[in-house]
Amino acid sequence: MMKNVVEVRALVVVRGAREVLPGISLDVPAGVTGLLGPSGCGKTTLMRCLVGAQQVRSGTVEVLGEPAGSAPLRTRVGYVTQAASVYDDLTVAENLRFFARVLGVDPASVDEAIESVDLAGHRDQVVARLSGGQRSRVSLAVALLGQPDLLVLDEPTVGLDPVLRRDLWALFHRIADAGAAVLVSSHVMDEAERCHRLLLMREGRIIADGPPDEIRERTGAADIEQAFLHLVEATQ
Amino acid sequence: MSARITLAVAGRVLTQVRRDHRTLAMLLVVPCVLISLLWWMFDDLPGGMFDRFGPGLLAMFPFIVMFLVTSVTTLRERGSGTLERLLTMPMGRLDFLLGYALAFGLLAAVQAALAVGVSVGLLGLDVNGPVWLLGVVAVVDAVLGTALGLLVSAFATTEFQAVQFMPAFVLPQILLCGLFVPRDAMPGVLEAISNVLPLSYAVDAMQELVARADQGEVWRDVLVVAVFALAALGLGAATLRRRTP
Numbered sequence: 001m002m003k004n005v006v007e008v009r010a011l012v013v014v015r016g017a018r019e020v021l022p023g024i025s026l027d028v029p030a031g032v033t034g035l036l037g038p039s040g041c042g043k044t045t046l047m048r049c050l051v052g053a054q055q056v057r058s059g060t061v062e063v064l065g066e067p068a069g070s071a072p073l074r075t076r077v078g079y080v081t082q083a084a085s086v087y088d089d090l091t092v093a094e095n096l097r098f099f100a101r102v103l104g105v106d107p108a109s110v111d112e113a114i115e116s117v118d119l120a121g122h123r124d125q126v127v128a129r130l131s132g133g134q135r136s137r138v139s140l141a142v143a144l145l146g147q148p149d150l151l152v153l154d155e156p157t158v159g160l161d162p163v164l165r166r167d168l169w170a171l172f173h174r175i176a177d178a179g180a181a182v183l184v185s186s187h188v189m190d191e192a193e194r195c196h197r198l199l200l201m202r203e204g205r206i207i208a209d210g211p212p213d214e215i216r217e218r219t220g221a222a223d224i225e226q227a228f229l230h231l232v233e234a235t236q
Numbered sequence: 237m238s239a240r241i242t243l244a245v246a247g248r249v250l251t252q253v254r255r256d257h258r259t260l261a262m263l264l265v266v267p268c269v270l271i272s273l274l275w276w277m278f279d280d281l282p283g284g285m286f287d288r289f290g291p292g293l294l295a296m297f298p299f300i301v302m303f304l305v306t307s308v309t310t311l312r313e314r315g316s317g318t319l320e321r322l323l324t325m326p327m328g329r330l331d332f333l334l335g336y337a338l339a340f341g342l343l344a345a346v347q348a349a350l351a352v353g354v355s356v357g358l359l360g361l362d363v364n365g366p367v368w369l370l371g372v373v374a375v376v377d378a379v380l381g382t383a384l385g386l387l388v389s390a391f392a393t394t395e396f397q398a399v400q401f402m403p404a405f406v407l408p409q410i411l412l413c414g415l416f417v418p419r420d421a422m423p424g425v426l427e428a429i430s431n432v433l434p435l436s437y438a439v440d441a442m443q444e445l446v447a448r449a450d451q452g453e454v455w456r457d458v459l460v461v462a463v464f465a466l467a468a469l470g471l472g473a474a475t476l477r478r479r480t481p
Contacts, residue, residue, distance in 0.1 A: 015481055051324045055479045069478065074326040085317035089252050101244035102325050126255070142321070 004029050005150050005181035006050055011059035013045050020045045021204045023059065028150075028183050028199075032176045034192055035185040036224070037201030043185040044082065046201075047152050050183070051079040064149055075103050078143030078151045082158070084135040085142075088128040092119055092138050095127060096145065105146035113141040116171060133160045140168075144175070151175060151182045157191065169194045192224035200228055207231045237328045245327075245335020246342075249309070253343065259305070263343060267297040267351040275359040290361050291442035292415040294351055294370065298344040298378035299435060300406055306340060306385030307398040314389065319476070329476040333469050337382050344378025345371060365445035369454060373445070376461050377438045383468035390475030409435035414443075434464035 006028035013021040020042045035043050048054035049061050052069015061068035064076060086095045096110040114120055117137040122130060127138055140156055153172075157165045169191075172182045176196070184195070192198055192212050200208040200215070208215050208231055212224060221227035253260055274293055278285040313319045322332065348371045355361040363370065388405060392398040412422070412430040419430050430436045441457035444450060 052478060053320055053324055053480065055481050069324070071326070074324060077324070079321065079324050081317045081321065083317055085321040087248070087252065087318060088316075089255050090248070094248075094251060098244055098248045099325070101247075102241050102322065102327055104240065104326065 005064060006183070007060075007062045008046075008049070009060045011046075011049060011061060012057040013042075013049065013054060014057050015045065019204065021049075024204060024206060026199055026206050026209065028181055029197065030176065030179065030181045031196035032172050032182045032184065032194070033197045033199060034195035035183060035199045035201060036189060036192055036228075037185075037187065039187050041201050042204040043187075043201060044154055047079070047154050047183070047185060050150075050152050051077055053079075075105075075146055076149045078145070078148035080136075080139050080143045080151075080153045080156055082154045084127075084132075084139035086127055086135065086138045089126065091124050091126050092130075092141075093123045095138060096141060099142045100145050103146050109145055109147075113144045116144055116174075117141045118167065133164055136160075137168075147178070147180070149180050151180060153182065153184045155185055155187070157184075157186065158188075165191075189223070189225040189228060198224070200224075200231065202228075202232060207235065237330050237334075238326070241327055241331040242335045242338065245332055246338040249336060249339035250342070252309075253339070263301060263305070264347055264350055267301070267347055268354045270297070271351055271355050272359065275355075284362075286359065287362050287446060288443075289415065290355055290359075291370075291446045292413065292439045294348070294355065294374065295377055295413075295435070295438040295442040296410060297351060298347060298374045299381040299409075299438060300402070301347070302340045302344060302378045302381030303385040303406055304399070304402055306336060306382045307389045307392065307401060308395055310336070310386050310389040311392055311395055311398045320480070323476065323478045329473045330469075332476065333383075333386060333472055336386060337379050337465075337469065340382040341375050341379050345375050347378075348374030361446065363446050364448060365451060365454065369445055369451070370442065373438060373441045373454070373458055373461075376458050376465065380434055380438070380461055380465040380468065383465045383472060386472040387468050387475065390472070406435075409433045412436065413439040415439060434461050437461050437464075 004027040008024060008026045011021050011024045037043055045054060049056055050063060050068055063073055066073050092114060093110065096113055100107055100110050114123055117140050119134065119137055122134060127135055136156065143151055157168055172184060176182050195212060198212050198215060199206050215227050219227040219230040221230050271290065271293055274289060275286050352367060352370045356363055356367055384405060388401040389398055392401060412426060412433055413436045419427055419436060422430065437457040437460040441454050444453045
């Protein structure tokens, strides 16, 4: 059995004068893990630490047994930022072919990635002409190139219609079933039930960690939103 | 560093430019129109004024245009998150910079071929040195513009600011490059400043090629411009950080 895919220990991140992460520790195992918490609680900062894009003050972040952001990880971790990080003036296929060349992966994986986000019909359309949801799926497709062992997805389902959200969650589970770890952040608590495991986050700290039903049972709440409130009240 | 990634960046940048027909047309046509305008303006005046000012203009086009295009495109790349994404991939900072330099260097070569073709073929610019060397100077010049554009994009947070760097960084170089007043006739302080500005050497190279064609002099100037370009690329690389605050 592999140990945890991500291990964060006593991580401190300071942005400007604010301590965004005041010494956070957590693990992410294989499967689909939801990182849930209100806007501004430090989810994005934490995710940036996992991909090595964030300057950290102290603490350790290990991904797949290597220090986060180290060279061997750069083809093994897929990262999707909140805003679609793709080129608006290129077509869907051109975007993917470019990133595939940068990653050094087989060009055949381009079509695979486009199909898995259901954009085959828009393959040769310029990204600027796509809808917001379609653009974020192009960005997601880039992260799928080369079948990474860890996918870090920052609010990938925000603003999407319910059908698309359901399809994307099904995709995340397919990816996880194939053996990868998927970390999905969201500020919408009702996405909690779709995860194998949850990390509830508030003001830079993890306030609960475990499968959704276990967290509900432990707090005696009907849903995760209630559980979140119980946990916050208990700490005050 | 990886040739595969550098070429991927260059290819992508060229695809983006190709898709933007208006920019492409401006890049290639505007220099030809401006050099023709210059020729026409001096047409009735005696004294070979076109031969005096033409080379300077040929040195300025690639520099100014590539400076502007690069500062705006890389700013966009920083702002849209694509740069951050690339830096979480196996993308070396130099791969990124050289990819841009290569793409815009190629564009500059085409631009220079057209502008020089019009100047020499149609407008009768009298070049004493080899005409192809004009192209070499133009390309090195374009790479300099690209490198400086990349560098200043790190200090701008909006496209408005990036465009403002043009009067701040480029206009002083145009004023002091020796085109309006010969550099050795300027007040000492200005001459000293002009001696440390790269565009002065680019214009010198062009003028030398047209007037006397001492190739040794030209190559020395080209070398100076190239060193400036490499230094700017190095500084630009330092502004690309994998980890940001």
